[in-house]
Amino acid sequence: MSIIVGYVPTPVGKAALNAAITEAKLRDEELLIVNSSREGALVDKNTASLDDWNAVDAAVKAAGIQSQIVESTYRDDLTEEFLRIAEEHDVSLIVIGLRHRTQVGKFIMGSHAQRILLQADRPVLAVKATER
Template identity: 65%
Template sequence: MSIIVGFVPTPAGEAALTAGIAEATLRNEDLVIVNSAREGALVDKTVAGGDVLARAAKRAEEAGVTAKIIQPPYHHDLADEFLEVAREANASLIVIGLRHRSQVGKFILGSHAQRILMQADRPVLAVKADGAHF
Protein backbone atom coordinates (compact mmCIF):
# COMPACT_ATOMS: atom_id res chain seq x y z
CA MET A 1 0.00 0.00 0.00
CA SER A 2 1.03 3.57 -0.47
CA ILE A 3 0.07 7.17 0.15
CA ILE A 4 -0.73 9.11 -3.02
CA VAL A 5 -0.29 12.88 -3.16
CA GLY A 6 -1.70 15.16 -5.82
CA PHE A 7 1.13 17.66 -6.20
CA VAL A 8 1.16 21.00 -7.97
CA PRO A 9 3.84 23.68 -7.52
CA THR A 10 1.69 25.92 -5.30
CA PRO A 11 1.38 26.52 -1.55
CA ALA A 12 -1.55 24.06 -1.47
CA GLY A 13 0.55 21.47 -3.31
CA GLU A 14 3.42 21.94 -0.87
CA ALA A 15 0.98 21.50 2.04
CA ALA A 16 -0.29 18.27 0.47
CA LEU A 17 3.27 17.02 0.05
CA THR A 18 4.12 17.83 3.67
CA ALA A 19 1.01 16.01 4.90
CA GLY A 20 1.68 13.08 2.57
CA ILE A 21 5.22 12.67 3.85
CA ALA A 22 3.96 12.81 7.45
CA GLU A 23 1.30 10.16 6.75
CA ALA A 24 3.75 7.91 4.90
CA THR A 25 6.14 8.14 7.84
CA LEU A 26 3.38 7.43 10.35
CA ARG A 27 2.01 4.46 8.38
CA ASN A 28 5.40 3.18 7.20
CA GLU A 29 4.24 3.27 3.58
CA ASP A 30 5.72 4.46 0.32
CA LEU A 31 4.73 7.78 -1.20
CA VAL A 32 3.52 8.28 -4.77
CA ILE A 33 3.73 11.91 -5.90
CA VAL A 34 1.43 12.60 -8.85
CA ASN A 35 1.76 15.68 -11.05
CA SER A 36 -0.31 15.61 -14.25
CA ALA A 37 -0.86 17.78 -17.27
CA ARG A 38 -3.63 17.71 -19.82
CA GLU A 39 -2.42 15.72 -22.79
CA GLY A 40 -1.48 18.02 -25.64
CA ALA A 41 -1.44 21.19 -23.53
CA LEU A 42 1.44 23.43 -24.59
CA VAL A 43 1.49 25.37 -21.32
CA ASP A 44 0.19 24.20 -17.96
CA LYS A 45 1.05 26.06 -14.75
CA THR A 46 0.23 22.98 -12.67
CA VAL A 47 3.09 20.98 -14.17
CA ALA A 48 6.09 20.87 -11.88
CA GLY A 49 9.54 21.13 -13.39
CA GLY A 50 12.19 18.49 -12.86
CA ASP A 51 13.96 20.56 -10.21
CA VAL A 52 10.75 21.02 -8.20
CA LEU A 53 9.98 17.31 -8.35
CA ALA A 54 13.56 16.43 -7.38
CA ARG A 55 13.22 18.65 -4.30
CA ALA A 56 9.91 16.96 -3.44
CA ALA A 57 11.51 13.51 -3.67
CA LYS A 58 14.47 14.70 -1.59
CA ARG A 59 12.11 15.96 1.14
CA ALA A 60 10.54 12.51 1.31
CA GLU A 61 13.92 10.78 1.30
CA GLU A 62 15.19 13.00 4.13
CA ALA A 63 12.13 11.92 6.15
CA GLY A 64 12.99 8.28 5.51
CA VAL A 65 10.15 7.76 3.02
CA THR A 66 10.54 5.99 -0.31
CA ALA A 67 8.96 8.22 -2.96
CA LYS A 68 8.01 7.60 -6.56
CA ILE A 69 7.14 10.48 -8.87
CA ILE A 70 4.75 9.98 -11.75
CA GLN A 71 3.52 12.48 -14.31
CA PRO A 72 0.74 10.73 -16.21
CA PRO A 73 -1.01 12.90 -18.78
CA TYR A 74 -4.76 13.10 -18.38
CA HIS A 75 -7.00 12.94 -21.39
CA HIS A 76 -10.52 13.86 -20.32
CA ASP A 77 -11.08 14.37 -16.62
CA LEU A 78 -8.31 14.97 -14.11
CA ALA A 79 -10.31 13.74 -11.10
CA ASP A 80 -11.29 10.46 -12.77
CA GLU A 81 -7.79 9.77 -13.99
CA PHE A 82 -6.23 10.70 -10.63
CA LEU A 83 -8.59 8.29 -8.86
CA GLU A 84 -7.62 5.58 -11.34
CA VAL A 85 -3.94 6.15 -10.47
CA ALA A 86 -4.87 5.82 -6.79
CA ARG A 87 -6.55 2.47 -7.47
CA GLU A 88 -3.60 1.23 -9.53
CA ALA A 89 -1.16 2.27 -6.78
CA ASN A 90 -3.35 0.55 -4.17
CA ALA A 91 -3.33 3.78 -2.18
CA SER A 92 -4.41 3.53 1.43
CA LEU A 93 -4.81 7.32 1.53
CA ILE A 94 -5.15 10.13 -1.00
CA VAL A 95 -3.74 13.53 0.00
CA ILE A 96 -4.78 16.68 -1.86
CA GLY A 97 -4.26 20.38 -1.31
CA LEU A 98 -7.10 22.88 -1.35
CA ARG A 99 -7.07 26.51 -2.33
CA HIS A 100 -9.69 29.16 -1.78
CA ARG A 101 -11.96 29.78 -4.74
CA SER A 102 -14.98 31.98 -5.11
CA GLN A 103 -18.42 30.45 -5.59
CA VAL A 104 -18.48 31.76 -9.17
CA GLY A 105 -15.05 30.23 -9.84
CA LYS A 106 -16.25 26.86 -8.59
CA PHE A 107 -19.39 27.08 -10.69
CA ILE A 108 -17.61 28.01 -13.91
CA LEU A 109 -14.51 25.83 -13.57
CA GLY A 110 -15.74 23.03 -11.33
CA SER A 111 -13.51 21.61 -8.66
CA HIS A 112 -11.19 18.65 -9.17
CA ALA A 113 -10.63 18.49 -5.41
CA GLN A 114 -14.35 18.36 -4.71
CA ARG A 115 -14.83 15.54 -7.20
CA ILE A 116 -11.92 13.59 -5.74
CA LEU A 117 -13.38 14.05 -2.25
CA MET A 118 -16.83 12.90 -3.32
CA GLN A 119 -15.90 10.05 -5.67
CA ALA A 120 -12.89 8.45 -3.98
CA ASP A 121 -13.29 4.85 -2.87
CA ARG A 122 -10.63 5.29 -0.18
CA PRO A 123 -9.88 7.90 2.51
CA VAL A 124 -8.93 11.41 1.39
CA LEU A 125 -6.98 13.91 3.46
CA ALA A 126 -7.51 17.48 2.27
CA VAL A 127 -5.14 20.19 3.48
CA LYS A 128 -5.02 23.94 3.04
CA ALA A 129 -1.84 25.87 2.36
CA ASP A 130 -1.68 26.94 6.00
CA GLY A 131 -1.53 23.28 7.04
CA ALA A 132 -5.11 22.96 8.29
CA HIS A 133 -6.64 19.49 7.78
CA PHE A 134 -10.29 18.81 6.90
Protein backbone atom coordinates in the same frame (compact mmCIF):
# COMPACT_ATOMS: atom_id res chain seq x y z
CA MET B 1 0.07 -0.28 0.63
CA SER B 2 0.88 3.28 -0.27
CA ILE B 3 -0.34 6.84 0.03
CA ILE B 4 -1.04 8.98 -3.02
CA VAL B 5 -0.67 12.74 -3.18
CA GLY B 6 -1.61 15.07 -5.99
CA TYR B 7 1.37 17.41 -6.34
CA VAL B 8 1.48 20.77 -8.09
CA PRO B 9 4.34 23.27 -7.63
CA THR B 10 2.28 25.77 -5.60
CA PRO B 11 1.95 26.50 -1.87
CA VAL B 12 -1.16 24.29 -1.80
CA GLY B 13 0.69 21.46 -3.56
CA LYS B 14 3.62 21.77 -1.18
CA ALA B 15 1.28 21.66 1.83
CA ALA B 16 -0.31 18.48 0.45
CA LEU B 17 3.13 16.96 -0.15
CA ASN B 18 4.27 17.77 3.40
CA ALA B 19 1.11 16.22 4.88
CA ALA B 20 1.53 13.14 2.70
CA ILE B 21 5.17 12.75 3.75
CA THR B 22 4.10 12.95 7.40
CA GLU B 23 1.37 10.33 6.88
CA ALA B 24 3.69 8.01 4.93
CA LYS B 25 6.26 8.19 7.71
CA LEU B 26 3.65 7.58 10.44
CA ARG B 27 2.13 4.63 8.59
CA ASP B 28 5.44 3.29 7.24
CA GLU B 29 4.04 3.27 3.70
CA GLU B 30 5.41 4.22 0.32
CA LEU B 31 4.43 7.62 -1.06
CA LEU B 32 3.08 7.85 -4.60
CA ILE B 33 3.51 11.43 -5.90
CA VAL B 34 1.34 12.27 -8.90
CA ASN B 35 1.72 15.28 -11.20
CA SER B 36 -0.59 15.33 -14.21
CA SER B 37 -0.70 17.61 -17.20
CA ARG B 38 -3.32 18.02 -19.88
CA GLU B 39 -2.53 16.04 -23.01
CA GLY B 40 -1.29 18.30 -25.80
CA ALA B 41 -0.89 21.39 -23.60
CA LEU B 42 2.23 23.30 -24.57
CA VAL B 43 2.36 25.17 -21.27
CA ASP B 44 0.83 23.99 -18.01
CA LYS B 45 1.64 25.91 -14.81
CA ASN B 46 0.78 22.80 -12.78
CA THR B 47 3.47 20.66 -14.39
CA ALA B 48 6.44 20.17 -12.09
CA SER B 49 9.86 21.23 -13.39
CA LEU B 50 13.17 19.49 -12.78
CA ASP B 51 13.89 21.94 -9.94
CA ASP B 52 10.49 21.14 -8.40
CA TRP B 53 11.21 17.39 -8.56
CA ASN B 54 14.66 17.92 -7.01
CA ALA B 55 13.02 19.72 -4.07
CA VAL B 56 10.43 16.93 -3.74
CA ASP B 57 13.18 14.29 -3.83
CA ALA B 58 15.14 16.12 -1.12
CA ALA B 59 12.06 16.35 1.14
CA VAL B 60 11.26 12.66 0.71
CA LYS B 61 14.86 11.59 1.34
CA ALA B 62 15.05 13.80 4.44
CA ALA B 63 11.94 12.04 5.79
CA GLY B 64 13.48 8.63 5.10
CA ILE B 65 10.49 7.21 3.22
CA GLN B 66 10.14 5.31 -0.02
CA SER B 67 8.49 7.16 -2.88
CA GLN B 68 7.53 6.81 -6.49
CA ILE B 69 6.83 9.67 -8.90
CA VAL B 70 4.04 9.28 -11.42
CA GLU B 71 3.88 11.85 -14.20
CA SER B 72 0.70 11.27 -16.15
CA THR B 73 -1.31 13.03 -18.79
CA TYR B 74 -5.06 13.32 -18.98
CA ARG B 75 -7.28 14.09 -21.92
CA ASP B 76 -10.64 15.14 -20.50
CA ASP B 77 -10.88 14.66 -16.77
CA LEU B 78 -8.08 15.13 -14.24
CA THR B 79 -10.22 13.74 -11.41
CA GLU B 80 -10.87 10.47 -13.23
CA GLU B 81 -7.17 10.08 -14.06
CA PHE B 82 -6.13 10.70 -10.45
CA LEU B 83 -8.72 8.28 -9.03
CA ARG B 84 -7.72 5.68 -11.65
CA ILE B 85 -4.11 5.86 -10.47
CA ALA B 86 -5.22 5.60 -6.83
CA GLU B 87 -7.26 2.48 -7.60
CA GLU B 88 -4.54 0.95 -9.78
CA HIS B 89 -2.06 1.22 -6.90
CA ASP B 90 -4.65 0.27 -4.25
CA VAL B 91 -3.65 3.17 -2.01
CA SER B 92 -4.69 3.39 1.62
CA LEU B 93 -5.00 7.20 1.69
CA ILE B 94 -5.46 10.02 -0.82
CA VAL B 95 -3.93 13.41 0.06
CA ILE B 96 -5.02 16.52 -1.82
CA GLY B 97 -4.49 20.24 -1.44
CA LEU B 98 -7.34 22.71 -1.23
CA ARG B 99 -7.29 26.29 -2.40
CA HIS B 100 -9.86 28.96 -1.77
CA ARG B 101 -12.30 29.47 -4.62
CA THR B 102 -15.41 31.57 -4.86
CA GLN B 103 -18.80 29.91 -5.26
CA VAL B 104 -19.01 31.30 -8.79
CA GLY B 105 -15.55 29.91 -9.59
CA LYS B 106 -16.57 26.47 -8.36
CA PHE B 107 -19.79 26.61 -10.35
CA ILE B 108 -18.13 27.66 -13.60
CA MET B 109 -14.91 25.66 -13.38
CA GLY B 110 -15.92 22.79 -11.12
CA SER B 111 -13.67 21.55 -8.37
CA HIS B 112 -11.34 18.58 -8.74
CA ALA B 113 -10.87 18.46 -4.97
CA GLN B 114 -14.61 18.36 -4.35
CA ARG B 115 -15.07 15.56 -6.88
CA ILE B 116 -12.22 13.56 -5.37
CA LEU B 117 -13.73 13.99 -1.91
CA LEU B 118 -17.12 12.79 -3.13
CA GLN B 119 -16.07 10.05 -5.55
CA ALA B 120 -13.09 8.41 -3.84
CA ASP B 121 -13.70 4.95 -2.44
CA ARG B 122 -10.97 5.33 0.19
CA PRO B 123 -10.06 7.93 2.86
CA VAL B 124 -9.09 11.41 1.69
CA LEU B 125 -7.01 13.92 3.63
CA ALA B 126 -7.63 17.47 2.38
CA VAL B 127 -4.97 20.04 3.26
CA LYS B 128 -4.90 23.84 3.02
CA ALA B 129 -1.72 25.87 2.65
CA THR B 130 -0.88 28.02 5.63
CA GLU B 131 -1.56 31.69 5.05
CA ARG B 132 1.35 34.06 5.36
